[in-house]
Structure formats: C-alpha cells, structure tokens
Amino acid sequence: MELNHDVIDTPPRDAASMVMLRDGAPGLQVLLMRRHTNSAVLGGAYVFAGGKVDQADSQPASLDRLDRPPADLHPLLGEPALPPALSAAFFVAAAREAFEESGLLFALRDRQPLGESAQHAAFEAIAQGQPFSQMLADHALQLDTRNLAPWSRWITPRRPSVMNKRFDTRFFLAAVPPDQQARIDDFEVTEARWLTPRAALAQYRDHEIDMAPPQIVSLLHLLQYRDVAHALADARTRRPPLIQPEAVEDGGTRVLCYPGDTAHPESSRALPAPVPTRVVWRNQRFEPPQGLAAFID
Numbered sequence: 001m002e003l004n005h006d007v008i009d010t011p012p013r014d015a016a017s018m019v020m021l022r023d024g025a026p027g028l029q030v031l032l033m034r035r036h037t038n039s040a041v042l043g044g045a046y047v048f049a050g051g052k053v054d055q056a057d058s059q060p061a062s063l064d065r066l067d068r069p070p071a072d073l074h075p076l077l078g079e080p081a082l083p084p085a086l087s088a089a090f091f092v093a094a095a096r097e098a099f100e101e102s103g104l105l106f107a108l109r110d111r112q113p114l115g116e117s118a119q120h121a122a123f124e125a126i127a128q129g130q131p132f133s134q135m136l137a138d139h140a141l142q143l144d145t146r147n148l149a150p151w152s153r154w155i156t157p158r159r160p161s162v163m164n165k166r167f168d169t170r171f172f173l174a175a176v177p178p179d180q181q182a183r184i185d186d187f188e189v190t191e192a193r194w195l196t197p198r199a200a201l202a203q204y205r206d207h208e209i210d211m212a213p214p215q216i217v218s219l220l221h222l223l224q225y226r227d228v229a230h231a232l233a234d235a236r237t238r239r240p241p242l243i244q245p246e247a248v249e250d251g252g253t254r255v256l257c258y259p260g261d262t263a264h265p266e267s268s269r270a271l272p273a274p275v276p277t278r279v280v281w282r283n284q285r286f287e288p289p290q291g292l293a294a295f296i297d
Contacts, residue, residue: 034046109139
C-alpha cells in the first residue's frame with residue numbers, strides 16, 4: 001500500500017462504516033472484505049463495509065424505512081450540532097453500504113428478522129437496479145437500527161496516510177442477522193473473510209492481507225471484547241470518540257498519532273488502553289511501536 005504525503009485542503013465527505021460481528025467457535029469474529037484492486041479508494045485492501053453518505057440517505061423515502069424516528073437516533077451519535085435527518089442518514093448509509101457490499105440486510109418485516117429467502121429477494125432487487133429505499137418499501141421492510149451501535153468517528157487527516165480522499169466516517173458495530181449469509185457482488189468487493197481480530201492482525205502482520213490504519217486500530221480495539229454482546233454493550237455506554245489522526249515524522253519514520261499521544265494536540269485518550277496511541281510505518285506496514293506480536297502472540 002503506497003503512502004501519500006500530499007496535504008489535502010478539501011473538506012472530508014460524510015461516510016458510514018459497518019463493523020459486522022458474530023460469535024463463532026474461535027470467539028468473536030469480524031467480517032472483512034477485500035476491495036476490488038481497481039477501486040479508487042483502498043483498492044485491494046481488506047476493509048469493513050462502508051462508503052459515503054448519499055443524498056438519498058437523508059430523504060423521506062429512506063428515513064421512513066427506519067424502525068425509529070430521526071429524533072430518537074440523533075442523540076446516539078453524540079453530536080448535538082448535527083441535524084436529526086443527517087444523524088439518521090448515517091444509520092441508513094451504514095445499512096445500505098453493508099447490504100450492497102456484503103449482502104447482509106439489517107432489516108425487519110413485521111418486527112421480525114429476515115431469513116435467507118427474504119435476503120435473497122432483496123439482493124436480486126438491488127442487482128436489477130432498484131434504489132435501496134424503494135426495495136425496502138416494496139418488500140415492506142424497516143431498517144433494524146436497534147441492532148447497530150455507534151462506535152467511533154474517524155476523520156481522515158489533511159496529510160493522509162494511504163489515500164488522497166478525505167472522509168468523516170461514523171463507525172457502527174452490528175451483530176449480523178443470524179439467518180443470513182454474506183454474499184458479494186464481485187464488483188466493489190472480491191472476497192469476504194470472517195476472522196477473529198487476532199487472526200486478522202496476524203494475517204496483516206504476515207503480509208497475507210493489506211489494511212488501512214482505521215481497520216488496524218479498530219481490530220486492536222476489538223481484541224478487548226469476549227463476544228458480540230460485550231462489544232455492543234460497551235459501545236452503548238460511551239459517546240463515540242472522535243479520532244483525528246496526526247501524521248508526524250519521528251527520526252525519519254512516518255508516524256500516525258491518535259488522541260492521548262504525546263505528539264497529538266488532544267491530550268485525552270479517545271480509545272481505551274491498551275489500544276496504542278500511535279502506529280508507525282515499518283516493513284511496508286503500519287503497526288504499534290512495540291509491534292503487533294505484543295498484542296496477538
């Protein structure tokens with residue numbers, strides 16, 4: 001993954017990302033998807049489902065398909081200055097992007113979770129070009145926001161680490177619907193892997209997969225959770241932290257610093273210890289200063 005040293009003055013675009021979790025035999029697992037190598041954003045990297053917020057996500061046709069009104073969702077992001085419709089649009093965008101990229105649909109019919117047949121019918125409708133909100137209406141579905149927990153907010157630095165676009169991304173944790181299977185379109189996403197956070201970080205360390213710093217640090221954060229219920233419960237007890245990385249040079253080494261680090265202007269930690277407050281660029285990899293082995297071996 002190439003480093004980008006240019007300073008970007010354009011404001012970041014609103015985006016949403018879904019960190020999808022399940023409990024498996026090896027423990028808590030997270031869904032990572034490999035972006036197509038031709039993608040303009042993180043091509044070839046393994047990421048959480050996500051993308052920019054579309055204008056349609058904040059329109060009545062989309063907001064009407066939520067299981068809760070925007071006024072109820074607004075305080076959950078912990079950003080009082082956001083208009084309620086935009087707050088709700090992040091929930092819509094997270095669910096829409098998760099469905100488009102993984103086929104997993106966080107929705108209800110008659111207040112009941114969807115099974116595989118309903119998931120398949122919805123997937124086929126989208127594949128035929130039907131807008132997301134229209135598909136939801138035609139299939140009498142409501143988006144299941146109660147299964148989502150706002151978790152963190154990442155803003156790409158003006159001097160970005162791995163790409164030349166800036167995003168202001170709200171990350172959500174979500175327990176995957178139990179009766180659905182991930183399916184990819186082989187267009188935006190070419191592979192999906194369910195991995196424990198430890199296994200994902202080991203594969204990254206061993207150069208089997210590529211990831212960007214938000215995924216690396218988020219996986220280090222996920223190491224503290226024993227199961228999905230623990231992760232969601234913890235996310236719901238705290239305001240989603242704002243993480244604005246600061247890129248610095250330390251002895252010729254590229255470093256990304258996070259709140260609480262001595263080189264970051266924000267002295268208070270955004271993420272709980274032992275999540276590191278910085279990652280360094282070594283051996284064509286971002287990793288904590290003490291190495292990934294200190295966390296996963």
